Amino acid sequence: MENQFPIKTLMDENGNLTDENYASKISKELTETLYRNMLRIRTFDKKAISLQRQGRIGTYAPYEGQEASQVGSALALNQEDWLFPSYRDHGATMTFGHSLKNILLFWNGRNEGCVPADGKKVFPPGIPIATQLPHAVGAAYAEKRKGTKNASIVYFGDGATSEGDFHEGLNFASILQAPVVFFNQNNGYAISVPMSKQMKTATIAQKALAYDMPGHRIDGNDIFAVYFLTQEALERARNGEGPTLIEAVTWRYGAHTTADDPTKYRNQEESEERREKKDPILRLERFMKNKGWFDDEAKSKWLAQVSEEIDSAIAEMESFPKADPTDMFDHVFEKPTWGIQQQKQDLLQLLRGESR
Template identity: 40%
Template structure:
């Protein structure tokens, strides 16, 4: 009896046994070679090329968005370079009827899910038309409150389950978001009700400037799923095939009534946290940057496709030029949007405006008409 009690109290062994379950899923290594044939997803040559096209396009979009921000033509912007596999391969595993609840770095997923690019630019400027989401595009606006989208995703997923929809709600946060109460509450709720949700924690190693090792004692973020009673998996987030495979499997589980999954993607943002004055050189070393640049998802996937005869420099140049042209047209369309007025914000905020605001509304309306 005493021996059994001693074994039960050996928490280090228990923790080690838990952590042992969370080995990193990888399919492509840094040289673009398949190292895990058994996990290889079923994607056609056309699908593989399309995924690469989206990744290249999004890298150009990131570069142009940074330039536009510096020119004062965009407002808030969170760089995405380095996280293309984590963001786009997970979205690529979705269907049109699935619902995306993004964090503020996850605008690319919205664009590829159907949000017009010019509206993404308007959202960055704080224009109310930016998230006037078109009918049939199942997304919410990027969440600024860290982790709040996890609770919302649980609610959306439960609504889908109650309607009998064969669809999922997918949400994203960074490693910093996993330290928020909403992160645990959302997963716990979805787990308890077996709601069809996919929770993605993009571990880019720094919550603004705080290293992941200083914000959690967990060896992995994936193991945080244990407390919610749901599966968790850690994935090489610089490997688009591994991210796709994990998300596809999580979606299958969800629509088959098996409940939610937590996916931790090990990734890296090459740029600052946002363009609002963050300086990553103050908390990241050049050696660390160089180490992760060798894992670049575009380089890795390009090598894989070239070996299969599915990609070339010419194809990539075509994608780059098309992206530049699309971005030029989108920013023109954003520039042409009507100037935002105070009365616009007041009228769209309330379905039934309070009497005191009605008075203010009339005052502003009179000023705007002059």
Template identity: 55%
Template sequence: MAMKSSELNVFESYEERLFQVLSPEGELKTSITGKIDESLMVKMYENMLFTRAFDRKSVNLQRQGRMGTYAPFEGQEASQVGSAMALALDDWMFPTYRDHAAAIIHGQEMFRIFLYWMGHIDGSISPEGRRIMPPAVPIATQMVHAVGTAWASKLKGEKNVSIAYFGDGATSEGDFHESLNFAGVFKTPTIFFCQNNGYAISVPFEKQSASKTIAQRAAAYDMEGVLVDGNDIFAVYLAVAEAVERAKRGEGPTLIEANTFRYGAHTTADDPKKYRDQENLSKEWRETRDPLTRLQKYLMKKGLWNAEKEQELLNQVQQKIDEHLKKAESYQKADPLHMFDHVYAEAPWNINEQKQEWKQFIKKDVNES
């Protein structure tokens, strides 16, 4: 699964090292005895079903004008749910704007995620006892923060890790290289978790990287590199669990690349049909590599799941989602002036000037309406 950089021939085919536990047909390829028990398997499926329902609801809310632009994740549930379930409650999470499933599983409240996409400042608040940072929209900046937090934990003698989520596009940013370099030098307890869904908005991976994989770049920073089937929740969970244990033993960071695919658009403001064969690609991945279907097949073969349980859970999920949506929509409408706050300890003159201009604009708009 993992490889030490000292043992790695960088010219070796990483494709041959893809870590997969559960095949797309729902068959085990390797033993998981003592690693994943039946109750955990069922919980994994329930969590993926839950987060998929949340994602679909969010897309519908945006289309209805009840939320702003939204970044869907359907198709990437195994990567997000599997990785988050391998964390301890006191581990730090640094998500991007697409990692709502990971945040939910790590303890973020759904109504706050709704609030975030409604433009409300309270959507960035982490629950008491959780260490979930606000979603990072600037590409790769959260990776630097994750390394700094992990280094602080190490200096304090704490036994926790920081996980930074990012996409394949982030690996072209300087923050990616700076983060991995610093983490490698100081052996920080950081997990770099890349969800390679094949596209950085409209740019396909092959036009962005000369390296065949992202995982192989670990060799340059003398850290572990893992290439995992991102639609296999068993493989993702075990890869991250191993990285957590490695970090807590003081053996430094891990770079994990989870190969997956987003069925929908980059965001609800994007039209993927302009840059890829959206219909056929999504159809192929849904029919042959869907993360929920894969695990469902396995659970049904073992007698752990059936259609009745599925419908019962879906009913409970929809009820819970609706309750959180009602709570989010009961909040006072987001104040656009908050965009000028909470960035600088003391706002510079140009920010204050822009804030005053916006106040006048809002006042004029209200008077005219």
């Protein structure tokens, strides 16, 4: 089955285009936009890990290594589309316009962090694995019923394909011909569980067959493959041709979250090797160098700009008003149940130093 789903690449590891059909679509401007966004999200990721180590945010889920998958797919969207992320997809949400301050607030345990920028349809990150898939299908189907040309994209990992919600989401999307792109980032592991222990199939793309929709297996570290093939899947969706499953084959270099140690379950040398050969940012740099478009000075300037942008978001996050501990009881139900009200009262009493 793996042979039926070969990995599609548009640019090889040395930065050479392997499919000339796309050459005319690749301008210097597009290349720089893709590159700058990848630099931006990588810089954010590194800073967020160091904030967590200093105790300035809570647990954090890094995505280093997956930048091409997240940036390429998010930039393929139209402004009016819907984005349903998992906890690892803030690289995609910030590329789509979610504010850095709110992303940091989210990782600081604040529900305010889930509020998208004005007019942006970004859902809060799905923490229970795969729950965001049926949501994305519902939103896409609603757009279809309203007669718009808007689509949904939903992000999830390889492990998520073992969940019922994955299958329910694909099934309904297929039945309803909902305008949705299922964007899987196959980073090889579900926490410590390698793909070979998670499923018998050699690919994730082939799971699309069961739902009679196209399944594409693409090189998730090749930003051109991600950008153009996601755009094509979104185009199909807008034209009423239904859902697509994309498997972007990639790798996370670091830990699952800052709460685990990847050296306990995999050989980190493999990550270092991939960093040298397959890194998405270096690959695009090689392409830019081949074209004579790479400029070291411009890179330093962009890095300085994104550092400044991120530092100012950190300052905003740190000066945000302190959380009210009773917030956790709000927003669970429209009207709090008796039990929740009681718990809130108990906590208030405790905070006032009163015994029950």
